[in-house]
Amino acid sequence: MDTILAFIEQYPFITAMxxxxxxFVALGMLLLSERWQVHVLALIVLYFFVGLxxxxxxxxxxxxxxxxxxxxxxxxxxxTGRYIDQHRKEGARKAEETVKSVAPRYRWLPPLPPxxxxxxxxxxxxxxxxxxxxxxxxxxQIPRDLGMACYLLAVGGLLLVGMSESSLRVGIxxxxxxxxxxxxxxxxxxxxxxxxxxxxxxxxxxxxxTFLAISQATVEEKGV
Numbered sequence: 001m002d003t004i005l006a007f008i009e010q011y012p013f014i015t016a017m018x019x020x021x022x023x024f025v026a027l028g029m030l031l032l033s034e035r036w037q038v039h040v041l042a043l044i045v046l047y048f049f050v051g052l053x054x055x056x057x058x059x060x061x062x063x064x065x066x067x068x069x070x071x072x073x074x075x076x077x078x079x080t081g082r083y084i085d086q087h088r089k090e091g092a093r094k095a096e097e098t099v100k101s102v103a104p105r106y107r108w109l110p111p112l113p114p115x116x117x118x119x120x121x122x123x124x125x126x127x128x129x130x131x132x133x134x135x136x137x138x139x140x141q142i143p144r145d146l147g148m149a150c151y152l153l154a155v156g157g158l159l160l161v162g163m164s165e166s167s168l169r170v171g172i173x174x175x176x177x178x179x180x181x182x183x184x185x186x187x188x189x190x191x192x193x194x195x196x197x198x199x200x201x202x203x204x205x206x207x208x209x210t211f212l213a214i215s216q217a218t219v220e221e222k223g224v
Contacts, residue, residue, distance in 0.1 A: 020149050022049035024127060027156040030172065031119045031163075036081035039172055043074045050179050053149055057142065057187035062195055066182070069199045073175065073206045080168070080210040084217040122163070126155050142187045153180025167216050171209025178202055 022045060029042035047070030054063035133155075134148035142150075157177025164170045182198045 017145060019049040019052045020145060020152065022046075022052075023149060023152055024123075027126065027152070027176070028123055030156075030160060030176070031123050032116060036077070036084070036168060039169070040074050040078050040081065043077065043172065043175070044071060046176065046179065047071060047074070050149075050153075050183060053146060053183055054186060056146065057183075058190040058195075062190075062192065066186075066195065066199065069202065070179075073202060076206050076210055077168070077172075080213055083214060084168075087217050119163070122159055123156075126152065126159060129155050139184055140188075142184065146183065146187065150180045150184040153177065153183065167209060167212035171205065171213070174205055174209075175202065178205065 026042045026046035026049070029038050029045070033039070033042075047067050050070070051063050051067030054066055130148050130151035133151040134144050138144055139147040139150060154177055157173045157175070157180065160173030160176060161170050162173075164173060178198070178201065182202075185194065185198070
């Protein structure tokens, strides 16, 4: 922990625009991919950069705890995804055969959704909206770049919820939205009580999301 905090103190510029660029990459991974493995990796990246941004408004030790709590949620999502995969082996096998037969030259590429160009446009629109909101409707008591990060997470999370059909993806969108709210409210009230309540809320949401995702997979399996 001391090494990480010393690195942040030595290179404080990474808690500014580089972290916002990292959030953009994480949102792109969430929007442009439908694989749960990519989603978990994107959330790990997202919580890392959100933790870096938190160091500007709260104590670095508390910001690191927030990042660790987010990574624990990612661990729960990983276990849930593996459990769902075990109940969809037959469907996954058929999907792999279809991908191999359609695009044998590009087996190393991750499968992209058919509406990939539309999702890319939505991602760019999200960045434009977040930048415009940060300029014309700045959030109180926080710098403009942090306000842009809050808007980016909030708008990106809501779009993920609106464009998702599965319970797992909807829950991930809500987690992204709550990350933006946590970053904003943590700057307004940087107390340990608020940090604990927001962390408990994220954990409860993750538990509800995993329960609904497993229930949905079980119902689909019985229907098949």
